[in-house]
Each structure stands twice: as C-alpha cells, then as structure tokens.
Amino acid sequence: MSEKTQTGGSGLTKHLSLVLAEFASPDALVAAAARVRGAGVKCWDVHTPYPVHGLDGAMGLKPTRLGVFSFIAACTGFLGAVTMIQWMNGYDYPLVVGGKQPDAYTAMVPIIFEISVLLTGLTTVFGLFVICGLPRHHHPLFESERFARVTDDAFFISVEPKSEEEKHRVSELLESCGASYIEHVSDHGGAL
Amino acid sequence: MSTMSDKQSVVSRGQLTPGGQAIKFASVAFVVGGLGVLGSVVAHQIDAVRFSFSYLFAFALASSVVLGALFFVLIQHLAAAGWSVTVRRVAELFAAGAPALLVLVIPLLALQPNIYHWYGEHGDDHHAPAGDSHDAAVHQDQGKAAMAAGGHGGAEHGHTPEHALHEALLESKSSYLNRTGFTLRAVVYVAFWAWLGVFLLRASRRQDQDRDAKTSARLQRLSAPLLIFFGLTLTFAAFDWLMALEPTWYSTIFGVYYFAGAAMAIHALLIVSTLSLKRFGFLGEAVNVEHYHDLGKLMFAFMCFWTYAAFSQLMLMWYASIPEELTYYALRWRGTNWSFLSMLLIVGHFAAPFILLMSRVVKRKLVLLGFGASWLLFMHVADMYWFVMPHAQGWESISWFDLVALMAVLGVYLGVVALWASRSLLVPIGDPRLSRSLGFENL
Numbered sequence: 001m002s003e004k005t006q007t008g009g010s011g012l013t014k015h016l017s018l019v020l021a022e023f024a025s026p027d028a029l030v031a032a033a034a035r036v037r038g039a040g041v042k043c044w045d046v047h048t049p050y051p052v053h054g055l056d057g058a059m060g061l062k063p064t065r066l067g068v069f070s071f072i073a074a075c076t077g078f079l080g081a082v083t084m085i086q087w088m089n090g091y092d093y094p095l096v097v098g099g100k101q102p103d104a105y106t107a108m109v110p111i112i113f114e115i116s117v118l119l120t121g122l123t124t125v126f127g128l129f130v131i132c133g134l135p136r137h138h139h140p141l142f143e144s145e146r147f148a149r150v151t152d153d154a155f156f157i158s159v160e161p162k163s164e165e166e167k168h169r170v171s172e173l174l175e176s177c178g179a180s181y182i183e184h185v186s187d188h189g190g191a192l
Numbered sequence: 193m194s195t196m197s198d199k200q201s202v203v204s205r206g207q208l209t210p211g212g213q214a215i216k217f218a219s220v221a222f223v224v225g226g227l228g229v230l231g232s233v234v235a236h237q238i239d240a241v242r243f244s245f246s247y248l249f250a251f252a253l254a255s256s257v258v259l260g261a262l263f264f265v266l267i268q269h270l271a272a273a274g275w276s277v278t279v280r281r282v283a284e285l286f287a288a289g290a291p292a293l294l295v296l297v298i299p300l301l302a303l304q305p306n307i308y309h310w311y312g313e314h315g316d317d318h319h320a321p322a323g324d325s326h327d328a329a330v331h332q333d334q335g336k337a338a339m340a341a342g343g344h345g346g347a348e349h350g351h352t353p354e355h356a357l358h359e360a361l362l363e364s365k366s367s368y369l370n371r372t373g374f375t376l377r378a379v380v381y382v383a384f385w386a387w388l389g390v391f392l393l394r395a396s397r398r399q400d401q402d403r404d405a406k407t408s409a410r411l412q413r414l415s416a417p418l419l420i421f422f423g424l425t426l427t428f429a430a431f432d433w434l435m436a437l438e439p440t441w442y443s444t445i446f447g448v449y450y451f452a453g454a455a456m457a458i459h460a461l462l463i464v465s466t467l468s469l470k471r472f473g474f475l476g477e478a479v480n481v482e483h484y485h486d487l488g489k490l491m492f493a494f495m496c497f498w499t500y501a502a503f504s505q506l507m508l509m510w511y512a513s514i515p516e517e518l519t520y521y522a523l524r525w526r527g528t529n530w531s532f533l534s535m536l537l538i539v540g541h542f543a544a545p546f547i548l549l550m551s552r553v554v555k556r557k558l559v560l561l562g563f564g565a566s567w568l569l570f571m572h573v574a575d576m577y578w579f580v581m582p583h584a585q586g587w588e589s590i591s592w593f594d595l596v597a598l599m600a601v602l603g604v605y606l607g608v609v610a611l612w613a614s615r616s617l618l619v620p621i622g623d624p625r626l627s628r629s630l631g632f633e634n635l
Contacts, residue, residue, distance in 0.1 A: 053631070053633050054633075063552075067551075067552070098511065098513065099513065100510075100511075100513075106506065106507055106510050106511075107507075107511070109503060109507065110507075
C-alpha cells in the first residue's frame with residue numbers, strides 16, 4: 001500500500017512527514033492548540049470526533065472565504081438568468097403566452113431563483129473541494145493505528161514540520177503540552 | 193453541573209426581575225391605550241366604516257404577534273431546543289398577552305357589519321361614506337376591477353347580472369360566511385389562544401420554583417397536538433378576518449402567508465425587546481451574541497418564507513389571470529399610493545433586508561441586527577396594512593384613524609404583557625436545558 005502511494009501517485013511525489021500527538025481530553029486539546037498556535041507553527045491541524053467549543057478561537061482560525069465565492073456565484077447566477085431570459089423572451093424571440101407580456105418579470109422569478117441557487121450550490125461544494133485540497137485519496141495520517149479512533153473518542157493534533165530540526169522542536173512542544181502519545185508518521189508507512 | 197451556580201455566574205437575580213419597571217411600562221402602555229380608545233371613539237363618530245377597517249388592521253397586527261409568540265414557544269418545546277431557553281420567557285410573556293385579545297375582539301365583533309358583507313346583509317351603499325371627500329372617479333375605477341368578479345362598489349351596483357352572480361356565490365358560501373358563525377369562531381380562536389398563552393407561561397413559571405425536569409418532557413409531548421390546533425385556528429382566523437374581506441376571493445396559501453409574517457415578526461420582536469431589556473440593565477449575559485445570531489438567522493429565514501408564500505400566491509393568480517382572483521391584486525395596484533405600498537413590501541420586506549441581513553457578520557453586530565429587526569417590524573405593520581386597507585374602498589391614504597386604533601390595541605396588549613412580566617422572571621431558571629442555553633455557541 002505504502003509502496004504504491006510512493007511510486008504511483010504523481011501528486012504525492014513530495015513525501016509528507018507528520019508529527020501526531022494524542023490528547024486525553026478536549027480541554028487538554030484546546031490548551032495545547034493555543035500553545036501550538038503561540039509557538040508559530042504554520043502547517044498543522046486538529047482532529048476531533050465532534051465539534052469542540054472554543055477550538056476555533058484557540059487555533060486562531062480565520063472565517064472561511066467560502067462565503068465570498070458563494071456570494072459571487074449567486075450574483076453571477078442572478079444577473080446571468082435575468083440577462084438570458086430577458087434577451088431570449090423579451091428581445092430575440094418574444095412569444096406571447098396566455099396573453100402575458102413576453103418579458104414579464106413575474107414569470108422569470110422561479111428561473112432566476114433556480115439558476116442562482118444551482119450556481120451557488122455547485123460553487124460552494126466545489127469551492128470547498130478546492131479550499132480543502134480534495135479529492136485526495138490517501139493521507140499518511142491513516143497509516144497510524146491509533147488515529148482510527150479519531151471518529152470515536154480520541155483527540156489529536158497533527159503537525160507537518162518543515163525540517164528535521166522543527167520536527168524535534170514540535171515533538172518536544174507537544175510533549176510539554178501533555179500529549180498522552182506521540183507518533184511520527186509519513187507516507188513511507190509506519191514510524192520513521 | 194448545577195444550573196443555579198451557572199446562572200449566578202452570568203446574571204444576577206436582580207437582572208431577571210423587572211418588577212417595578214414592568215409596572216411602570218404597563219402604566220405607560222395603558223395610558224397610551226386609553227388615549228387610543230378615546231381617539232377611537234372620536235374616529236368612530238366621524239366615520240364608523242373607515243374606523244372599522246383601521247381597527248381590523250390593528251387587531252390583525254396584535255393577533256399576529258400573539259400567534260408568532262405561541263408558535264415560537266411551542267416549537268421550542270417540541271424540538272426540546274437548548275439554545276433558546278434564555279429568550280423563551282420573553283416569548284412566553286408575549287404569548288401570555290393573548291387574554292387581551294378576549295377584550296379586543298369585542299369591538300371587532302361589534303364593527304363587523306361595517307367590514308364584512310355576508311349573504312343577505314347587502315346594504316346598497318355600504319362602502320360609500322355619506323358626504324365626505326369621496327373621489328368618484330377613483331371609485332368608478334375600482335368598481336370596474338371589482339365588477340369583473342361581481343364585487344362591491346360598482347356604480348350600477350345591485351342591478352347587473354354580475355351582481356346576481358355575486359349574490360349566488362355568497363349564498364353558496366353562506367353556511368360558513370355568516371355573522372353567527374364568524375362571531376362564534378372568533379371567540380373560539382381567541383379563547384384557545386388566551387388559554388394556551390397563559391398555560392405555557394404558568395407551566396414554565398411553576399418550573400422556576402420546582403425545577404421539575406418532567407415539566408419539559410410533558411410540554412414537549414403536549415406541543416405536538418397543540419401545534420395542530422394552533423395551525424388550524426391561525427389558518428381559519430386568517431380566512432375569517434382577512435380573506436373574507438372579499439368574500440368571493442380565496443387563496444389556499446393565505447393562512448401560510450399570514451403565519452409567515454407572524455413568525456418573522458416574533459423573531460424581530462424578540463430581538464428588539466431583549467435588546468431593549470438589556471439596555472435597561474436586564475438579562476445581562478444570559479442573552480448574548482450567540483442567541484442574537486440564531487434569532488437573526490430565523491428572522492431571515494421566515495422573511496424569505498414570507499416572500500415565498502407571497503410570491504406563490506401572486507404568481508399562480510397572475511398566470512391564471514381569472515378575474516375573480518385578480519381583484520385582490522387589482523385592489524392593491526390601483527392608484528399611486530397602493531402600488532407604492534406593494535412595491536415597498538417587495539423591496540422593504542424582502543429585497544433590502546435580504547441583502548442587509550444575509551451576512552453572519554451583520555447578524556452578530558447587534559446595532560445592525562437591531563436596526564434590521566426594527567425595520568422588519570415596521571414592514572410587518574405595513575404588511576398588515578396591505579392586507580386590510582385596500583378593501584376600505586374610497587380611502588386612498590393613511591389617516592390618524594389607523595394611529596389611534598394601533599394605540600388602543602397595542603397599548604392594551606402590551607400593558608397586559610408588562611403586567612405578566614412584573615410578576616415573572618425574565619429567564620426560565622428551572623429549565624433543565626438552561627445551562628446549555630447559557631453556554632450556547634454557534635460553531
């Protein structure tokens with residue numbers, strides 16, 4: 001499995017190497033997250049089985065930019081639909097149906113709504129894919145046996161160190177934060 | 193985790209007992225209401241028909257607030273909602289103002305001959321006020337629109353085949369649309385709401401004392417059947433009081449439309465009233481930005497739902513273009529004043545607040561949210577006006593009649609609400625989900 005990933009996946013030529021730390025409770029996790037953030041670590045994430053209150057603040061997460069994408073998509077859909085129907089029904093091929101004005105806005109509202117919502121929905125979903133770096137079929141974290149419990153009752157912080165030196169520094173930091181278990185994982189498989 | 197210790201850490205008992213302040217507010221409300229009643233008596237002397245419509249407008253508004261509050265409380269119980277516990281008591285107080293409607297419905301029942309025209313009660317000139325500044329040309333215009341459906345108010349009223357058809361339609365509906373039925377049903381609706389509002393507040397206040405978690409479970413069980421009766425009474429009240437203004441016109445989504453406005457209004461009112469309470473030093477951190485964010489979301493959602501209901505009705509009738517259906521919109525599109533009000537609702541009740549309140553940032557910025565909620569409350573008043581007043585044919589603009597009717601009805605209603613508040617805590621401290629509400633956080 002790991003051999004395949006190494007040689008096969010062209011997108012994964014850069015080998016990921018991570019420090020994974022497990023914490024006993026959500027409180028310990030939040031406290032540790034605040035310290036990791038304070039230490040200026042750049043590439044890191046927190047994994048929990050359920051949403052933990054106060055974690056976003058402790059991690060210093062900024063509000064997502066996804067809403068901006070959605071808003072632009074909604075405006076595009078709205079204007080596109082208005083232009084399209086007005087041009088088709090009102091100008092290019094006006095057709096009187098049921099004695100109504102060909103370019104009546106009342107009849108256009110459902111179409112405008114549908115197109116705006118469709119474009120917004122698709123943009124939001126695929127924008128999320130782009131922001132999260134999806135699709136991604138494998139991640140070295142799944143090499144860790146203990147990490148399987150993250151959907152059940154375990155709390156983790158993972159850090160992607162830039163260098164060997166940073167890896168040692170981060171491991172020490174996480175240990176001093178009270179991590180109950182620390183593991184080094186990489187897509188070579190197993191501990192380094 | 194004890195709810196009481198949690199509670200005390202956030203808010204002191206003094207911040208939860210409005211007592212004397214509420215009494216003061218009630219006195220002011222009753223004085224305003226009293227002035228409104230005096231003004232109403234004068235208005236009724238000047239022009240009983242015009243005033244009757246003003247009164248119906250004010251009554252429909254107060255009822256929508258009561259209904260919105262009942263809906264809010266019932267749905268929170270039904271869903272066993274944790275987030276809303278700290279704002280639920282204020283909604284319970286608004287719902288417990290329902291007994292005021294028992295008194296306020298009496299003038300409506302007395303004034304109904306001026307407003308509704310059932311089969312066999314067809315005065316020849318009921319819409320024309322004797323000798324006032326009635327614009328004959330306008331009257332003629334709307335006569336034409338109404339005449340297509342055999343409506344009231346045409347110049348040749350009473351002598352046309354359309355009129356005969358109109359009478360036949362009224363006769364076919366007379367087993368439902370008649371004075372006795374209207375009166376009995378109105379009393380049943382209002383009595384049910386009054387009982388329900390007081391019941392919900394009392395049950396919750398008893399829980400303040402005994403902290404019995406079983407009360408919450410019981411209220412959850414009861415809420416389901418109560419919501420069914422609530423939905424039925426609301427729908428039929430909307431049919432009786434507002435849709436029957438034009439007895440030959442009907443719309444199946446009409447009750448939903450009235451409900452959507454009421455549901456939006458109560459969320460707006462909860463935002464405005466709790467912000468005011470906080471300004472006077474009550475509630476403390478028990479109601480914080482997280483609760484406002486959620487109230488704002490729901491207010492936004494019900495505003496969109498109102499638009500959905502309003503547009504569903506409009507589009508079907510516009511497409512079908514049947515004269516007996518179109519009278520409703522013909523009435524609301526005649527002249528500059530009514531078409532302005534219709535446009536104002538499209539822009540002010542939907543388009544502008546849709547853009548203003550969409551962002552999460554705005555819903556968490558209390559100044560902006562408070563402004564949006566106040567604006568939507570104002571728009572709700574305009575919506576109620578739009579429901580009723582176009583039917584007061586011959587009058588094309590607002591009048592001080594509307595103001596005195598509003599003062600009378602809202603003064604009495606809010607006075608009763610404040611009296612309940614003076615003897616209640618502002619947060620249901622016995623609710624087992626209180627700590628969840630206090631620690632609530634939007635993720």
